[in-house]
Amino acid sequence: MDKNGFSDPYVKFHLLPGNAKATKLTSKTIEKSLNPEWNQELIYYGITEEERLRKSLRVTVLDRDRIGADFLGETRIALRKLPLGVTKKFNLYLEHAMPTPLEKPIQEERGKLLLSVCYNIQQGSLFVTIKRCVELLGMDATGFSDPYCKVSLTPLASKAHRQKTAIKKRTLNPEFNETMQFLVPFKDLPKKTLDIGVYDYGGIVLSTAAPGERGRQW
Incomplete structure (x- = not known):
C-alpha cells in the first residue's frame, strides 16, 4: 500500500x-x-x-x-x-x-508445437501449417527467445524441400500461422519424413560453415 x-x-x-x-x-x-x-x-x-x-x-x-x-x-x-x-x-x-x-x-520440458498437415493429391503437394508454439525455453539473457521453425521433407529432393518460418522476437509463445507447400508425388510419400525443429535466432550460427551440430542444421 x-x-x-x-x-x-x-x-x-x-x-x-x-x-x-x-x-x-x-x-x-x-x-x-x-x-x-x-x-x-x-x-x-x-x-x-x-x-x-x-x-x-x-x-x-x-x-x-x-x-x-x-x-x-x-x-x-x-x-x-x-x-x-x-x-x-x-x-x-x-x-x-x-x-x-x-x-x-522427469525430463526438461522444451515446449509444444501446434501444426497441421494436409496432402492435396490433385496438386501433388504436401501442405504444412505451423500455427504456434507454447512454453518454449528462454534462451536469451532476458529470459525470452527469438524463435522460428525449420521444416524439411527428407530425404531432400531439392532446396524447396527445406523451408523456414519468420522469426518472432522476444516471446516464448510465438504465433506463426504460416503454411508451407512441398511438391512431392503421392507415390513418394511413404519414403519421406517430415523433420520440424524450433530454434532461437541468435542462439546458433546462421551459416553452413558453422561447426558441429550448428552447421549440420543447414
Missing part, C-alpha cells in the same frame, strides 16, 4: 508445477485503487488433458512500486475443477503466500 492509502495492483498468474517463463502471465496495472477492475483476458495455449488434471493456477496480487512490488495476497485454483468448454467465475479470498512443493522433473 502506498503512502496515499491506495495501491497500484496487478495480478500474476503461474501454472504449477512449472518453472518456465512461458507458464507465467501478468495483467495490466490499475493505478491508485483498492477495488481494481481489470476486465482483461489472458490465455494459456496448449494445455493437455493430463496437465489439466494435475496442474493448478496460482493467482498472486501485487502492488507495483517504483522499485519492485509488494505482496498483497494470493490464491490457487485446481484446473481439474474447471468444466470443459464453460466459463466459470470465482469469488476467492486472498491468503498469505503458500509454499510451492518442489517437484523433481
Whole structure:
C-alpha cells in the first residue's frame, strides 16, 4: 500500500508445477485503487488433458512500486475443477503466500508445437501449417527467445524441400500461422519424413560453415 492509502495492483498468474517463463502471465496495472477492475483476458495455449488434471493456477496480487512490488495476497485454483468448454467465475479470498512443493522433473520440458498437415493429391503437394508454439525455453539473457521453425521433407529432393518460418522476437509463445507447400508425388510419400525443429535466432550460427551440430542444421 502506498503512502496515499491506495495501491497500484496487478495480478500474476503461474501454472504449477512449472518453472518456465512461458507458464507465467501478468495483467495490466490499475493505478491508485483498492477495488481494481481489470476486465482483461489472458490465455494459456496448449494445455493437455493430463496437465489439466494435475496442474493448478496460482493467482498472486501485487502492488507495483517504483522499485519492485509488494505482496498483497494470493490464491490457487485446481484446473481439474474447471468444466470443459464453460466459463466459470470465482469469488476467492486472498491468503498469505503458500509454499510451492518442489517437484523433481522427469525430463526438461522444451515446449509444444501446434501444426497441421494436409496432402492435396490433385496438386501433388504436401501442405504444412505451423500455427504456434507454447512454453518454449528462454534462451536469451532476458529470459525470452527469438524463435522460428525449420521444416524439411527428407530425404531432400531439392532446396524447396527445406523451408523456414519468420522469426518472432522476444516471446516464448510465438504465433506463426504460416503454411508451407512441398511438391512431392503421392507415390513418394511413404519414403519421406517430415523433420520440424524450433530454434532461437541468435542462439546458433546462421551459416553452413558453422561447426558441429550448428552447421549440420543447414
